[in-house]
Amino acid sequence: METTASSTADESPLVLLVQPLFPEFAAALAGRYRFVLAADADPAAAAEARVLLVPGLAPVTAQHLARLPALELVVGTSAGVDHVDLDTCRNRGLSVTNAGPAFAVDSADYAVGLVVAVLRRVAAADAYVRRGRWAADGDYPLATKVSGKRVGIVGLGNIGSRVARRLAAFGCAVSYHSRSPKPSSPYTFVPALLDLAAGSDVLVLSCALTDETKHMVNREVMEALGKDGVLVNVGRGGLVDEPELVRCLRDGVLGGAGLDVYANEPAVPPELFGMDNVVLSDHRAVVTPESMRGVLEVITANLDAFFSGRPLVSPVQLCTLNKR
Amino acid sequence: MASAIAAATAPPTGAQHSVLLLRRANDYLAATLRARYRVLSFYDSGAPLPAFLAASAALEPEPPRAALVVGGGAIRLDTAFLDAAPYLRCVVTTAAGLDHVDLAECARRGVLVAGAGEVFSTDVADHAVGLLIDVLRNVSAADRYVRRGLWPVQGDYPLGSKLAGKRVGIIGLGSIGSSIAKRLKAFGCVIQYHSRRPKDGVSFGYFHDMISLATESDALIVVCALNDQTRHIVNKEVLGALGKDGVVVNIARGGNIDEAELISALREGKIAGAGLDVFEKEPVVPAEFFSMDNVVLTAHEAVFTTESGSDLCDLMIGNLEAFFDGRALLTPVLPK
Numbered sequence: 181m182e183t184t185a186s187s188t189a190d191e192s193p194l195v196l197l198v199q200p201l202f203p204e205f206a207a208a209l210a211g212r213y214r215f216v217l218a219a220d221a222d223p224a225a226a227a228e229a230r231v232l233l234v235p236g237l238a239p240v241t242a243q244h245l246a247r248l249p250a251l252e253l254v255v256g257t258s259a260g261v262d263h264v265d266l267d268t269c270r271n272r273g274l275s276v277t278n279a280g281p282a283f284a285v286d287s288a289d290y291a292v293g294l295v296v297a298v299l300r301r302v303a304a305a306d307a308y309v310r311r312g313r314w315a316a317d318g319d320y321p322l323a324t325k326v327s328g329k330r331v332g333i334v335g336l337g338n339i340g341s342r343v344a345r346r347l348a349a350f351g352c353a354v355s356y357h358s359r360s361p362k363p364s365s366p367y368t369f370v371p372a373l374l375d376l377a378a379g380s381d382v383l384v385l386s387c388a389l390t391d392e393t394k395h396m397v398n399r400e401v402m403e404a405l406g407k408d409g410v411l412v413n414v415g416r417g418g419l420v421d422e423p424e425l426v427r428c429l430r431d432g433v434l435g436g437a438g439l440d441v442y443a444n445e446p447a448v449p450p451e452l453f454g455m456d457n458v459v460l461s462d463h464r465a466v467v468t469p470e471s472m473r474g475v476l477e478v479i480t481a482n483l484d485a486f487f488s489g490r491p492l493v494s495p496v497q498l499c500t501l502n503k504r
Numbered sequence: 505m506a507s508a509i510a511a512a513t514a515p516p517t518g519a520q521h522s523v524l525l526l527r528r529a530n531d532y533l534a535a536t537l538r539a540r541y542r543v544l545s546f547y548d549s550g551a552p553l554p555a556f557l558a559a560s561a562a563l564e565p566e567p568p569r570a571a572l573v574v575g576g577g578a579i580r581l582d583t584a585f586l587d588a589a590p591y592l593r594c595v596v597t598t599a600a601g602l603d604h605v606d607l608a609e610c611a612r613r614g615v616l617v618a619g620a621g622e623v624f625s626t627d628v629a630d631h632a633v634g635l636l637i638d639v640l641r642n643v644s645a646a647d648r649y650v651r652r653g654l655w656p657v658q659g660d661y662p663l664g665s666k667l668a669g670k671r672v673g674i675i676g677l678g679s680i681g682s683s684i685a686k687r688l689k690a691f692g693c694v695i696q697y698h699s700r701r702p703k704d705g706v707s708f709g710y711f712h713d714m715i716s717l718a719t720e721s722d723a724l725i726v727v728c729a730l731n732d733q734t735r736h737i738v739n740k741e742v743l744g745a746l747g748k749d750g751v752v753v754n755i756a757r758g759g760n761i762d763e764a765e766l767i768s769a770l771r772e773g774k775i776a777g778a779g780l781d782v783f784e785k786e787p788v789v790p791a792e793f794f795s796m797d798n799v800v801l802t803a804h805e806a807v808f809t810t811e812s813g814s815d816l817c818d819l820m821i822g823n824l825e826a827f828f829d830g831r832a833l834l835t836p837v838l839p840k
Contacts, residue, residue, distance in 0.1 A: 326634075
């Protein structure tokens with residue numbers, strides 16, 4: 181491993197942390213790198229640090245970045261990196277890495293779980309049975325078929341492409357909207373989100389949150405999706421106009437929703453708690469023990485690659501995000 | 505009695521054939537039947553079943569040759585029933601399962617039986633996959649957790665477990681089992697199965713006995729018919745072989761699993777969780793399940809969606825028309 185001129189007895193490369201690592205990560209990476217909390221870094225460390233590691237979704241602002249003149253790489257530990265000031269990173273020529281495909285499979289599995297749970301009312305039926313209502317009040321009302329539904333996927337990246345493959349196996353007709361068409365994809369590209377919503381029974385959000393995509397799902401899109409339509413969000417809460425979503429669900433403008441992410445986590449609009457046509461989760465789509473091991477591998481691979489001058493494993497394309 | 509029954513269902517103009525209706529629901533299917541046939545409805549008659557059947561024999565100009573019946577055990581097409589209705593030549597059942605029909609007796613008497621074919625297969629398969637994801641990834645449990653306002657207070661709900669790479673043992677690889685396999689393959693699950701005999705042209709690993717299947721599986725999905733051989737096919741030994749990280753999903757019949765042993769196994773942590781759409785004494789669900797967060801419970805609804813309801817209606821009418829026209833049934837169970 182490389183050492184810098186100012187490192188002393190500890191030969192491990194210096195990595196600044198925006199917040200403490202998960203204990204499992206700290207244990208796995210101990211001895212390979214020298215970790216210092218950015219807030220605790222002395223002037224020498226701040227001047228020397230080439231890498232900033234961002235555990236969880238801790239915000240990385242222009243101010244944080246300004247304190248680190250030698251910075252070259254920001255290592256994210258999540259699928260989305262909207263908590264990092266990407267404009268500043270791009271302007272300074274910094275590289276940014278994310279979790280790559282480590283979370284993609286689990287996220288896609290959970291998205292499909294939410295689609296089935298909303299359409300087939302699984303969570304609501306479970307609550308019904310648990311309250312002893314099946315014996316008392318009779319059968320739970322009919323839900324609607326999953327197979328054959330028209331599914332629109334917003335963002336056909338690591339997660340979206342896996343959602344597509346899974347729902348195609350259910351016999352769903354899959355179309356997608358993204359910044360540009362994917363020529364290798366067998367699914368139908370729809371240039372306008374509004375058209376995708378109008379032609380879909382289920383809309384799944386699996387794209388990055390950027391200035392362009394913020395509140396992309398607004399009232400117009402929800403009206404187009406319609407009173408029998410279902411919205412599933414495993415992207416970011418900010419993709420959806422949340423107060424409008426609550427109104428549309430309450431008024432029957434939109435048929436149902438499966439939500440893993442919210443505008444102000446962990447705050448969830450309480451009006452949703454009383455709705456049977458909604459399934460709520462605590463931003464857990466990505467999280468399984470296996471995916472946590474997977475993301476640790478990606479982080480380690482990126483750090484190793486950087487410090488030995490090799491190409492990064494999961495760089496985020498900054499020039500196409502936040503174009504404006 | 506016969507006049508009371510006849511008065512209850514005045515025949516529509518031009519109707520010829522009569523059909524016994526042994527089904528409580530008064531829905532699109534019932535209305536469609538009444539539009540085409542003279543319907544004698546057991547539940548509308550208010551009579552006990554033997555009296556109803558005896559009175560139907562006296563119907564002019566001919567007794568009902570066909571009967572439409574649901575599953576679920578409320579009415580059994582058994583020897584007593586068939587003895588009381590010797591005029592019956594065709595039974596059409598709306599259920600996915602056939603454990604309420606004595607097929608041997610029907611075969612002996614030459615009574616035709618039409619089933620639900622594959623009308624329900626996709627919906628049951630969808631629901632089974634939904635239950636598996638729910639158990640492994642705690643979807644319903646997390647939903648409860650968030651609704652109780654616990655997320656801001658107690659932090660994240662505990663981790664679930666990945667689907668990809670899980671070895672899923674399917675018990676019964678018929679139309680529903682195959683549909684489940686097709687869906688789970690897209691999730692990267694490894695599919696293997698147990699059935700009476702290995703299926704031709706199927707590449708999944710076959711296990712001759714349940715203990716071997718359970719030992720080598722991370723999840724078991726029960727998709728087989730309920731009969732004498734399959735009652736409690738998932739028993740204490742099978743649950744023990746499945747192991748403390750294993751989960752079981754049942755969308756077949758409650759009787760396929762030893763429910764008391766399942767409750768013990770869950771309580772003692774001998775298996776990791778369960779997704780159940782069916783129970784031994786529906787609609788009574790053992791209260792022991794209600795406090796278990798690693799169990800998902802639904803109200804025998806795997807088959808029921810609004811779409812399958814209308815598909816089913818078309819199929820039932822199609823079978824009755826075929827019978828009365830002397831054509832082969834669309835979805836015959838008997839003759840095989």
